[in-house]
Amino acid sequence: AAPLVPFASATADQATVHIDLGERSYPIRIAAGLLGDAATYAALPKAASALIVTNTTVAPLYLQQVRAALAGRYPQVHVVELPDGEAYKDWQTLNLIFDALLQHGCDRKTVLFALGGGVIGDMTGFAAASYMRGVPFVQLPTTLLSQVDSSVGGKTAINHPLGKNMVGAFYQPQLVVCDLASLDSLPPRELSAGLAEVIKYGPIADMAFFEWLELHIDRLRAGDRTAMAQAVKRSVEIKAWVVSQDEKETGLRAVLNFGHTFGHAIEAGMGYGNWLHGEGVGAGMVMAAHLSQELGMVDAAFVARLTRLIERAGLPTRGAVLDAQDNAGAYLEHMRVDKKAEAGEIRFVLIDGPGKATMRGAPDALVRQVIDRCCAP
Numbered sequence: 001a002a003p004l005v006p007f008a009s010a011t012a013d014q015a016t017v018h019i020d021l022g023e024r025s026y027p028i029r030i031a032a033g034l035l036g037d038a039a040t041y042a043a044l045p046k047a048a049s050a051l052i053v054t055n056t057t058v059a060p061l062y063l064q065q066v067r068a069a070l071a072g073r074y075p076q077v078h079v080v081e082l083p084d085g086e087a088y089k090d091w092q093t094l095n096l097i098f099d100a101l102l103q104h105g106c107d108r109k110t111v112l113f114a115l116g117g118g119v120i121g122d123m124t125g126f127a128a129a130s131y132m133r134g135v136p137f138v139q140l141p142t143t144l145l146s147q148v149d150s151s152v153g154g155k156t157a158i159n160h161p162l163g164k165n166m167v168g169a170f171y172q173p174q175l176v177v178c179d180l181a182s183l184d185s186l187p188p189r190e191l192s193a194g195l196a197e198v199i200k201y202g203p204i205a206d207m208a209f210f211e212w213l214e215l216h217i218d219r220l221r222a223g224d225r226t227a228m229a230q231a232v233k234r235s236v237e238i239k240a241w242v243v244s245q246d247e248k249e250t251g252l253r254a255v256l257n258f259g260h261t262f263g264h265a266i267e268a269g270m271g272y273g274n275w276l277h278g279e280g281v282g283a284g285m286v287m288a289a290h291l292s293q294e295l296g297m298v299d300a301a302f303v304a305r306l307t308r309l310i311e312r313a314g315l316p317t318r319g320a321v322l323d324a325q326d327n328a329g330a331y332l333e334h335m336r337v338d339k340k341a342e343a344g345e346i347r348f349v350l351i352d353g354p355g356k357a358t359m360r361g362a363p364d365a366l367v368r369q370v371i372d373r374c375c376a377p
């Protein structure tokens with residue numbers, strides 16, 4: 001595989017990153033003002049109709065401009081507005097997309113547009129993968145998390161009552177449009193949650209980017225457009241580079257889940273919606289860094305540096321207490337049902353020297369020690 005292009009700190013307010021997957025390759029466009037610009041959609045396949053999938057929060061903010069920009073290209077532009085929230089990433093709500101497609105007589109060429117955060121992106125992608133055995137779709141991510149993570153790479157899914165993202169497909173979009181202007185309306189807590197996924201890329205792949213983040217984290221939290229362009233572009237470059245080498249997560253791609261094993265345990269243990277995904281990942285990265293240190297792979301200075309950056313991003317750095325009696329036991333139980341677990345053995349993404357990730361198991365006793373240390377009030 002080609003090496004990751006070096007991190008260039010030059011200003012980038014307009015960029016395109018290509019994800020290279022042979023026939024399934026596609027561009028990721030990053031700039032302010034793309035959503036409402038008809039030129040953004042000029043290279044998409046022609047069709048008689050398009051369906052915009054969005055939710056009740058995002059529709060009042062961005063639907064009109066997207067609909068107007070698509071009107072010249074698609075004779076019919078339909079819309080389905082879903083209720084907002086992770087709780088609706090389920091079968092019943094997914095069916096509303098199929099209902100709309102069928103009621104409007106949409107065919108195999110109909111293009112689906114996912115306008116919203118990761119929930120809308122994951123559901124629309126899965127609907128596109130299965131409607132008439134596959135129709136084209138476009139990601140229009142409007143949260144920082146979805147721009148730097150979920151919209152890129154082709155993982156689509158819905159949740160099952162017994163587990164998150166348990167029903168889905170690998171299905172690549174035709175195009176990803178990251179409109180930086182859409183981040184202006186994002187609540188600060190959601191912005192911080194997105195920063196967790198941005199920060200993640202440093203320890204696993206690029207310490208030069210990590211250093212840049214240490215310098216610019218305050219500008220990012222303030223929504224500085226130029227800094228944001230750079231952060232989104234670099235995150236997407238790293239994700240595209242990893243995914244290009246391992247589209248279906250048979251190996252390397254799992255490093256993108258740094259912080260997620262502990263994070264998922266927090267999310268699940270606290271009840272979905274109490275901690276945002278990115279908040280779980282924030283605390284989870286601290287816990288995974290401690291475990292890496294226990295295993296002799298990084299030093300205390302690295303753990304402190306990472307913890308500090310996560311804190312400055314407005315994220316929790318300590319795990320939640322899931323069970324007052326046996327907290328570590330509660331974490332272990334949740335982590336054993338993780339998709340990365342193999343035959344009940346938990347596989348952690350750990351940092352094997354700053355800038356490089358590795359996957360491995362760890363003795364329960366050691367994991368318990370780390371949980372106890374990281375979750376004490």
Ligand code: NAD
Binds near residue numbers: 143
């Ligand atoms: P989300 O989609 O729930 O969006 C967060 C909130 O922000 C929602 O209330 C949403 O309506 C609102 N919102 C969206 N855009 C807005 C805007 N511009 N201004 C104001 N509010 C806006 O959550 P998310 O963090 O974007 O995504 C989380 C989801 O992504 C999870 O379901 C997770 O499983 C999934 N995910 C998928 C992948 C993948 O590879 N497919 C990767 C990471 C996460």
Ligand code: MG
Binds near residue numbers: 260281
């Ligand atoms: Mg994530």
